[in-house]
Amino acid sequence: MNTELLLQLTVNGLIVGLLYGVIAMCFVLIYKSTQVVNFAQGEFLLIGAWVCWGTLVWLDLPFYIGFLLTLGFMTLFGILIQAVFLRPMIGEPIISVIMITIGLSMFFQSLMKWIFGVSAESYPQVFETSVVNIAGLNIELAYILSLIFSVVMMAGFYWFFKHSRMGLAMRATAFDQQVASSLGISVSKVFAASWAISAMVSATAGIVIGMVNGVSSALSFIGIKVFPAVILGGLDSIVGGVVGGVIIGLLENLAEFIDSQYLHIGNLYTIAPFYILLIILTIKPYGLFGTRDIERI
Template sequence: MNTELLLQLTINGLIVGLLYGVIAMCFVLIYKSTQVVNFAQGEFLLIGAWICWATLVWLQLPFWLGFIITLAFMTLFGILIQAIFLKPMIGEPIISVIMVTIGLSMFFQALMKWIFGVSAQSYPQVFETSTVTIGGLNVELAYIMSLIFSFLMMAGFYWFFRYSRMGLAMRATAFDQQVASSLGISVSKVFAASWAISAMVSATAGIVMGMVNGVSDALSFIGIKVFPAVILGGLDSIVGGVVGGVIIGVLENLAEFIDSQYLHVGNLYTIAPFYVLLIILAFKPYGLFGTKDIERI
């Protein structure tokens, strides 16, 4: 057994898994506060990464400025998407809401392909790329950056929902919309804010992933990979999203290890999470931390 490879893959899994966790967190944020299952989460990553890339390469701006422009754009973008496309869908059956987000995902994916092309583009050198040795293992600096980013985002989310006014308003809205609005919380503002935050944080995750692997269409597939993570963690639990993301990330890499060492079937890496997803849905559909649906007649 190749212990070194196993260890390397596990660490990779943890790092990628934490990024999945951040994206899962954004997904859960939208689901919890607005009851929308966002199939276009991957496109937030894609659009954010491309916009940032365009400001760096086409406009030749310094990274910090491009980053701020991207964040501002994504905030506006999230608010507009919610106001134009999802506000009219409030109260519609869940199938329709899902289909609207699928339509959005299709539209923006094709739009990005049209504007930026299908081939992967790499980011210009923003930070010094080098590898650091930690405990005998070579870890790329970009990975460490993404690790720090993930922890920062999680801490930020924790602070936001624990102490900030808006975060508390969001939790109240998620708990009961009617009660929240009767207490003076503007529900439409909360909806807009949750889409804006989700788009912004997802875009940042997209930029981080783009720096490691290059920006391409593949980024939008992350939005689909997030589903096993959120279902495993429980659809309406932010902690669950993070835990699910880490588990799926590690599992992916373990599947890669088993595949390359023993089975040699190839491509197990991408498909394993979906088998896990089916198993979870068959036995524990509400995930590890999700609240069980109780229906009254």
């Protein structure tokens, strides 16, 4: 057995899994506050990655300026999406709202291809070295940054929901929108804030992944790829999203090791999360930390 390869893939799986966990938290954030599953989450990654790439290549700006401009743009973008497309859908059946997010996903996919083309593009050299050696393992510097980013985001989410005024308002809205409204909480502002935060954080994850793998329409597939992590952890659990992301990240890299060393199927890395999704939905449909919703007829 190639122990060195297994260790390398395990470390990569842990780092990527934490990044999946951050994206899963964005899924959960929107679902908890609005009861909507956002199937355009992957497009938030794609748009953020392309916008940052455009500021670096077309505008020739330094990375940190392009990064900050992208975060500001995506914050406004998330608010705009919620105000224009989703606020008018308040009170409509949930399935109608979900179909809106699917339609937005397809629209933004096509729009990004029209603006930026269909070819994958690489980010300009941001750091002097792209790979660092730690204990004999070669790790992409962008992955190290993603690890730091993931930990900071998780700590930030914890503080936000525990101590900030808007975080507490979001928790109250997630518990009961009508009660939250009666307490003076602006539910519409909570909805807008949840979409803005989700878009901004997802864009950051898209930039990190784009720095490693380049930017193309395939980047949006990460949003679908993270969905098994959300279901595994529990659709309404922030902690579950993080745990589910780490588990899926480790499992898909373990699948790559088994495939490369023994099975030689060729695409097990890609499809493994969805096998896990089928098993989860069969055995524990509410996930590891999800709230079991019992309906009586």
